[in-house]
Amino acid sequence: MLIAVQILAALAGLVHVYIWVMESLRFTDPTVHRGLFRTPTEHVETVRSWAYNQGWYNLFLAIGALLGVAVVRAEHTVGMTLIWFACGSMLGAALVLVLKDRSMASAALKQGLLPALALVFALAQS
Numbered sequence: 001m002l003i004a005v006q007i008l009a010a011l012a013g014l015v016h017v018y019i020w021v022m023e024s025l026r027f028t029d030p031t032v033h034r035g036l037f038r039t040p041t042e043h044v045e046t047v048r049s050w051a052y053n054q055g056w057y058n059l060f061l062a063i064g065a066l067l068g069v070a071v072v073r074a075e076h077t078v079g080m081t082l083i084w085f086a087c088g089s090m091l092g093a094a095l096v097l098v099l100k101d102r103s104m105a106s107a108a109l110k111q112g113l114l115p116a117l118a119l120v121f122a123l124a125q126s
């Protein structure tokens with residue numbers, strides 16, 4: 001069961017690294033801001049700093065999940081705490097996204113499915 005938690009948490013972390021790249025490094029690319037984030041080009045400069053900041057939040061959550069995966073076998077309590085916190089935060093953000101705007105359900109699913117599964121497996125193994 002622990003290996004499933006590690007795999008799912010690692011994948012969730014990698015998804016959030018990808019989100020960081022899109023929000024913080026590639027947001028001005030029209031395929032990113034229009035295609036992924038539905039932001040009209042004329043609004044990009046207005047929201048760019050918000051996207052940049054949000055991207056870093058996603059990277060920090062990814063680091064927490066990946067660090068938890070890396071240490072969970074040597075320091076079980078520390079690793080699981082990091083996994084629970086990071087994946088719980090990722091899932092919470094996905095829920096907020098879909099509750100605020102139902103049209104974002106696909107994005108929320110992409111953002112929240114792997115962390116949710118990691119938490120289900122973590123709960124099942126404890």
